[in-house]
Amino acid sequence: MKKKIAIGSDHAGFALKEQIKKWLEKEGYSVRDFGCFSAESCDYPDFAEKVAKEVAKDRNTIGILFCGTGIGMCIAANKIKGIHAALIHNEFTGKSAKEHNNANIICLGARVINFATAKKAISTFLNAEFQGGRHSRRVKKIERIEKNV
Ligand code: RB5
Numbered sequence: 389m390k391k392k393i394a395i396g397s398d399h400a401g402f403a404l405k406e407q408i409k410k411w412l413e414k415e416g417y418s419v420r421d422f423g424c425f426s427a428e429s430c431d432y433p434d435f436a437e438k439v440a441k442e443v444a445k446d447r448n449t450i451g452i453l454f455c456g457t458g459i460g461m462c463i464a465a466n467k468i469k470g471i472h473a474a475l476i477h478n479e480f481t482g483k484s485a486k487e488h489n490n491a492n493i494i495c496l497g498a499r500v501i502n503f504a505t506a507k508k509a510i511s512t513f514l515n516a517e518f519q520g521g522r523h524s525r526r527v528k529k530i531e532r533i534e535k536n537v
Contacts, residue, residue, distance in 0.1 A: 391514070392449040394442040396422040396435035397498075401454025401461075403427065404498035404506060408452065411507060420449075436464035443492050444470040451493035452510065458497035465493050469534060472527070477501055482509035486516035488523045 393412055397405035402424055412419050422438040424430045432455045439451040451473070453461035458475045465473035473493035474485035477500060485491040494513050496506050518524075 390417055392446070393417050393419045394422060394439045394449050394451045395419055395453075396439040396451070396461075397424055397454035398432035398435060398456075398461075399424060399427050399429050400456035401432075401496070401498040404496070404503060405452075405454045407503050408454070408506060408510065412510075432460045433464040436461045437468065440465040440468035440471045440473070440493060444468050450514075453493060453495045454498050455495070456497055456499040458495040458500065462495040465495065472530070476509045476513060478505060479508050479512040482511075482513035483516050486513050487519045488526075490518040490523070490527050 395405055395409055409419050409421060420442070422442065423435055436453055439453055443449050443451040451465065453465060453473070455461045462473045462475045465471050471493055472489060472491045473495055474489055474491035475495045476482045476485050482494065485494055494510065496509065501509070
């Protein structure tokens, strides 16, 4: 079953989010848009929080966040328990975010990469598999830090 996708952006990521949303829907994904809904200036943590909370409560949903650099969205999303948000820029980081980090949210910078590169990075992430093994041990260590034990 194809994963559901929760998507969000601030004003800087809005145009790229709209392009990616249309493309993902064409590819057959079910996409839920958590805003923003215009290019008017707004604050990225508001949308990172909404998408991250949705992903944290539903294992079958992955999140895609866009801001100018992807950095602010990534920092904010990682504050929600259970979220492993990764900043990706290209096919290599998209693939690694899944294979090594088992990320459940990816963040992209609309002022860093264009639509074509974003499509390739996202598609590589969506089609990759977590590799487990040594990567599992490392991801579990991150989870242990989160639990503070
Ligand atoms: C907005 O100007 C910009 O700071 C924001 O989109 C993002 O890049 C923050 O990390």
